Amino acid sequence: MTPAAGPPAAWTLRGVGIAGRDGGWDVVVADDGTIAEIRPAGTADGGVLLPGLVDLHTHLREPGGEEAETLESGGRAAAAGGFTDVFAMANTSPVTDTPERVRALRQLAAGVRVRVHPVGAATVGLAGKEAVDVAALAAEGVTLFSDDGRCVDDAGLVLELLTAMARQGTAFAQHAQSASIVRDGVVNAPVAAGLGVPGWPAAGEEAVIGRDLALAAATGGRLHICHVSTAGAVALVRSAKRDGLPVTAEVTPHHLLLTDETAARRGPALKVNPPLRSAEDVTAVRAALRDGTIDLVATDHAPHPARTKTCSWQAAAFGLTSLETALPVVAEVFADPASGAVDWAAVARVMSVRPAAIGGIPGLAGRPVTAGGPATFCLVRAERWQAGPDGWQSRSANSPFTGREFAHRVVLTALDGRITHGDRPAG
Structure with missing residues (x-):
């Protein structure tokens, strides 16, 4: 049930925070869909990673x-x-x-x-x-x-x-x-x-x-x-x-x-x-x-x-x-x-x-973002944005929040290393 997008390729998120950890981190995703390395970074201005x-x-x-x-x-x-x-x-x-x-x-x-x-x-x-x-x-x-x-x-x-x-x-x-x-x-x-x-x-x-x-x-x-x-x-x-x-x-x-x-x-x-x-x-x-x-x-x-x-x-x-x-x-x-x-x-x-x-799926989901674990996470940035009315991915638009301004936005989602939403990071 993973996305049919071909095998994942290696990529890196730079200078992100990780929920539950202090500091900034570079997160290296391996081509097998796991997190190969999490190394300290000088800043954490790239957003926050959540499982x-x-x-x-x-x-x-x-x-x-x-x-x-x-x-x-x-x-x-x-x-x-x-x-x-x-x-x-x-x-x-x-x-x-x-x-x-x-x-x-x-x-x-x-x-x-x-x-x-x-x-x-x-x-x-x-x-x-x-x-x-x-x-x-x-x-x-x-x-x-x-x-x-x-x-x-x-x-x-x-x-x-x-x-x-x-x-x-x-x-x-x-x-x-x-x-x-x-x-x-x-x-x-x-x-x-x-x-x-x-x-x-x-x-x-x-x-x-x-x-x-x-x-x-x-x-x-x-x-x-x-x-x-x-x-x-x-x-x-x-x-x-x-x-x-x-x-x-x-x-x-x-x-x-x-x-x-x-x-x-x-x-x-x-x-x-x-x-x-x-x-x-x-x-x-x-x-x-x-x-x-x-x-x-x-x-x-x-x-x-x-x-x-x-x-x-x-x-x-x-x-x-x-x-x-x-x-x-x-x-x-x-x-x-x-x-x-x-x-x-x-x-x-x-x-x-x-x-x-x-839901009985702890082996598949809900795991902390850690080296050796699956690259299954989302990246959230502090970003002002207005919900709808254009741009909904759902086929229906009956959102109660159309027109509301929010302070945070999901900019990238990955499932076992495959990017399912957002753009692949440069470099």
């Missing part, structure tokens, strides 16, 4: 949704965002719910610019009625199971799934959304009345998380909570971790930066599942990411054609694109308010190290 980013939650749409995204265009977008590994959610057509479909997806993804790791559906056809054959999919290398886009709302089925996760050493990633509470909500409840649309209460997320944490405690099965968005959800996860439960959690870039008031101003273009929440919720999830309660940032990259985002609140599709802007958003979260200095080791932890570990 290749890992997205545990990507919607690549192919097969079946190629109008919005293809594996090729999604791979381009991921590489442009600094990602070398992405976990492709199962809500495609057909659904990734059998070993044959896992193999078919891997074959389709051969030659794109990132390694694509298929996420197995949790239930057959995403219908929420019958668990998939977890053992058969795990034997095919699937490490993560999810019906993302749909909550597995049946407690008995979640119990069955988590029991299977415990047996196989895999993880169940839950889209926490109680249908009986959320109903036809489209925006965070506190702003819904002013918009004249149905509200989406925080309890719709928190009720499912509380129930599933009890089931994880009962089974020992690993529970991963997708796109945490409320202060109450953060409190539940924090308590579960204190109790030693096998739970991990993610947050999206848009839930770290944008609020329900932003959605109310900008309209259905910012319709997302779960919805953008209050400023207090944003403060809570940012603090939880910094203190480790939330383990990682996952993009929930959800491309849609423009026509599906330029209609009424009720008719608009849920979802936003995030692969190309995730890194600068997270850099803002980990920047010192006074100096602007970014804690790059923390950024690497939440965007590479933890997602690689939770």
Whole structure:
């Protein structure tokens, strides 16, 4: 699943910083795709190297949704965002719910610019009625199971799934959304009345998380909570971790930066599942990411054609694109308010190290940039730039950050020595 660009050739990055190290370094990449040498350099003005980013939650749409995204265009977008590994959610057509479909997806993804790791559906056809054959999919290398886009709302089925996760050493990633509470909500409840649309209460997320944490405690099965968005959800996860439960959690870039008031101003273009929440919720999830309660940032990259985002609140599709802007958003979260200095080791932890570990691919991704290791990294520079509207690599342009100015940009991405985004360094 490495890019079909021929064998890598030797090249050198000069005068760069490396996340977790002090000083400036020259990084020499060998023609076998490994890092041959890291030697001291006089300066570190060439940017900062991070291990290749890992997205545990990507919607690549192919097969079946190629109008919005293809594996090729999604791979381009991921590489442009600094990602070398992405976990492709199962809500495609057909659904990734059998070993044959896992193999078919891997074959389709051969030659794109990132390694694509298929996420197995949790239930057959995403219908929420019958668990998939977890053992058969795990034997095919699937490490993560999810019906993302749909909550597995049946407690008995979640119990069955988590029991299977415990047996196989895999993880169940839950889209926490109680249908009986959320109903036809489209925006965070506190702003819904002013918009004249149905509200989406925080309890719709928190009720499912509380129930599933009890089931994880009962089974020992690993529970991963997708796109945490409320202060109450953060409190539940924090308590579960204190109790030693096998739970991990993610947050999206848009839930770290944008609020329900932003959605109310900008309209259905910012319709997302779960919805953008209050400023207090944003403060809570940012603090939880910094203190480790939330383990990682996952993009929930959800491309849609423009026509599906330029209609009424009720008719608009849920979802936003995030692969190309995730890194600068997270850099803002980990920047010192006074100096602007970014804690790059923390950024690497939440965007590479933890997602690689939770996704079960630590041998492939999330490794520190070290001599003898794979030349799988991204180079970030302090550079002012405005996101979109032109230049998106994704086939869809439903980004919540179009027009926003960022302070950092991915300028080069490499996977096993092959440059997948950016220009080869001179000399």
